[in-house]
Amino acid sequence: MRALLNIVMITMFLNTSTTFSQDDHTDLESLPKDSGGIHKANALGVTDAVYGHYIYTPSGYSKDSPKYPLLVFLHGSGERGNSKKSPDKLKKVIIHGPPKLIENKTWSPKYPMIVASPQLPSGNWKPEDIHDFITYLISNYHINTKRIYVTGLSLGGYGSFNYISKYSSSSYAAAIVPVAGGGDVNSGDKFTKVPVWAFHGDSDKVVPQKQSIDMITAINQANPNTKAKLTIYPDIGHDSWTKTYNAKGMGSESKSYDAFDMNIYDWMFMFKKQ
Template identity: 30%
Template sequence: MLRTLAFLTAMTAVGASAAPAQFVERSVDVAGRTYRYQVFVPADITPHPAVVLFLHGSGERGNDNLKPLSQGLPPWLKQHTDFPAVVVIPQAPDNTEWTDKADADMAMAALEKSVMEFHGDRKRLYLTGLSMGGYGSWQLAADHPGTFAAAAIICGGVTQLGDDEDRQLFVQGVPAGSDPFAWVAQKVGALPVWIFHGGDDNVVPTEQSRKMHAALVARKAEVKYSEFPGVNHGSWQKAYATPTLWDWMFAHHR
């Protein structure tokens, strides 16, 4: 009997250790609308894992719940299945921005539902995004101070690009007449941030990140800035491959 029990215990342990990392589909209802999102679930998920919220760029918008897996952090995760955190990957609908209140609320709702489902550690919630998702990351960091333990923001910005009035791609809520970068820095407060940008970005000007970095430095915030010389807009590949990024991020707890 004891030998049988030991065998079953060993098989259970082997089965548990063999659990693969995977992406799973989920949905969340916000303001009467259902949104689908993806969650990266690490292999051998630990009790109370860290949880990362990832915001994609404008090219991954839609409702297929697949395009957000094609750029940025998700492809990196496919090559690094030993990543130790749950990653929440919402999808912004077509013709919307992460800085829109509806999209921002949806992203936070997907994060909250995932924290509840996977029993995430609320002291280890992290934020990252690229391009439009970089803008959205600044928006969420400003609107939800004290929620995230650290953030990595890639080729994002704060102010409007060009004269396209149909695009609301700028941090919302900045008072008229205020310096938007100083205002965001004040709202972000004590959140540790690592900013990344390509030195030759012709989509979101590198100056957006330089100014945001300077505003945080002026407040003596914990901020790092990495600029990749000669790199255009796709700086997320180098950013997510930065060897010390995740050790830095996960060293921070609220």
Template identity: 30%
Template sequence: MKRWIGCVVGTSAILAWLAAFQTVSAQMYKDLHSKLEKRVYKNAEGETLPYRLWKPENYDPNKKYPLIIFLHGAGERGDDNEAQLKNDEFLTLVLDPQHPAFLIAPQCPRNSWWAGLRRQADSSQPWPNELTRPMKLVIELFDQIRKELSVDPDRCYVTGLSMGGFGTFDLLLRRPHDFAAAVPICGGGDTSRAKEIAHIPMWIFHGGADPVVPVSLSRAMVEALKKAGGKVRYTEYPGVGHNSWSRAYQEPELREWLFQQVRSGSGESSGS
């Protein structure tokens, strides 16, 4: 199937066809993995971070494109530069030819975390403000990619699932004026600091029966953001366990909503 499509209709036609459907087959996602270039970021201290890069079809360096950062969950940690694509429904975000964009998917090392907070049932507990080495490298990579490629600085987005959901909130708190929108899935954040990121439009997702990351963490963050005047949407799937990302990334309105968000010159975001 992959060979026939590649030979006859080409990548552009594949993307156009996939974009017409809200549900994409698992094999179709897998067939797109080869389009994500394998790279390794290395800083001046010799620290490295493997990542995959998706470039817009027919990339024109004279144009500016949105950038999406995807942060995977704890089960995909490692150094093979492959596992972070396991839950690949996030690729739905870049399948529409009407919204060409860059996407970077870094891989967190084993026994490491995107955020200092792993998970906790009681959101009233003090939240650690530790900058983990992987998150430090993600921030450095983010800065490098914006210099290397033709990225629209007003259309940078971050999304993540589970451990990556925590990482999404952590990255926003560390770079509160760099992102136009965020999509945290089955994660959690520091509610005491919600005001610092309330200006960033967010669409938060969680399964109502999540046995791994308590849904109370997303509920508490949504409440805190709303109290701070935040532009937040929240979707909770009743009876759904930890895997809420498969449904979230295929929400019919998500892609259009995301690309409508634009950061203003003040560092705040517009849209809803």
């Protein structure tokens, strides 16, 4: 019966759309301040999740607390590993992005978030597996399903774009932030209800900036509800993510593209499913 109820609730959720709600932070203001939570490693096979993963729960999190926003971070190709065979390989996930900030105790978004950082055993990020992973998280954690955000770097940037290309507004994501990635330029119309802010370095030789430029152009040509943004860093190579996730890139971006005028987490909080 409980499983059936979960399916009905998730189906109802998937039929909603993303809206701009800059002034509606009531659900966030009620969350207790995060004084440092728990960052737990779950090797592949330890849970029912399709991926081994790190999961961060803020200090005030409990089953009785208000529901928390969820940030899903998708790593790059160098962080792949099979933690079922070698549990220590899961540590590769925490060398970049939000999980690195958490481990370094420099994670301090304006509002607390649950952060899930899955690990690919091999291959590429598959939209269906990302979707199943988030379904698992919703079933096992106290998550505000109106506020689920997806970000990723390099291979994970592709994964972020591809997740929306597959599921469009039926995805769980209220907004996405792909960094140093790219996607299917023929799927621009899939992003009309999902806000996007992409980042890239103009000297990236691994994934040329054209990948992000072409993707954002395709999305905006489809007249999305919220114009897709693109921030480019001059004279920066493939690692455009460090200064994006820690916000130290603000002010160093190209004036020819969108300004890096607020941290990406505050930008995410501007959007939620209705």
